[in-house]
Amino acid sequence: MHTNLEIEYKTMITREQFEDLIQSYPNAKIIRQTNTYFKSATSDQKKSIRIREIDGKFIFTCKIPTTKGIIEKEMAVKGNHTKDLNEPEILQFLASVNLMKPYTKEGELHTERHLIIDPYGELCLDKNYYNNQIDYEIEYEIKGNPEKGFNHFLSILKEHQIQYTPSPLSKYARCIKQK
Numbered sequence: 001m002h003t004n005l006e007i008e009y010k011t012m013i014t015r016e017q018f019e020d021l022i023q024s025y026p027n028a029k030i031i032r033q034t035n036t037y038f039k040s041a042t043s044d045q046k047k048s049i050r051i052r053e054i055d056g057k058f059i060f061t062c063k064i065p066t067t068k069g070i071i072e073k074e075m076a077v078k079g080n081h082t083k084d085l086n087e088p089e090i091l092q093f094l095a096s097v098n099l100m101k102p103y104t105k106e107g108e109l110h111t112e113r114h115l116i117i118d119p120y121g122e123l124c125l126d127k128n129y130y131n132n133q134i135d136y137e138i139e140y141e142i143k144g145n146p147e148k149g150f151n152h153f154l155s156i157l158k159e160h161q162i163q164y165t166p167s168p169l170s171k172y173a174r175c176i177k178q179k
Contacts, residue, residue: 123156
């Protein structure tokens with residue numbers, strides 16, 4: 001299982017701001033993904049469990065907040081390539097972080113992501129569909145120096161006249177809140 005410390009900043013944007021941003025990045029890689037979110041019998045709102053599907057491949061992720069960012073534990077779902085958590089390694093990991101059976105599907109969120117990689121990180125322009133809702137978000141995942149990456153993100157927002165207001169809810173939280 002792969003472990004990653006995720007340090008990212010995000011803010012909600014309007015459809016018009018989203019369209020302006022994608023015009024500014026015509027060479028962005030477009031990724032269509034579906035996140036299926038799960039709840040365990042012992043879930044708390046701090047940890048999230050999902051299986052993400054991209055191009056017929058499935059990736060299990062558990063996010064665990066820390067004071068320095070979010071620890072992401074990820075692995076490819078091998079088995080039958082479905083959206084379930086029944087692989088032994090996944091079940092063993094979930095038990096190790098006190099996320100016990102039974103697991104229930106909480107919701108699905110579909111994203112059209114425009115990905116731009118630059119020297120400081122990954123800029124993601126996301127159009128999200130869930131529970132008959134559509135929203136738009138800009139995320140910046142820092143790779144390297146957190147301060148330089150954050151300042152770079154702020155300069156992108158300033159260039160496009162977008163005020164940085166940290167998103168109060170993650171995609172997971174928005175999806176299950178609107179259920």
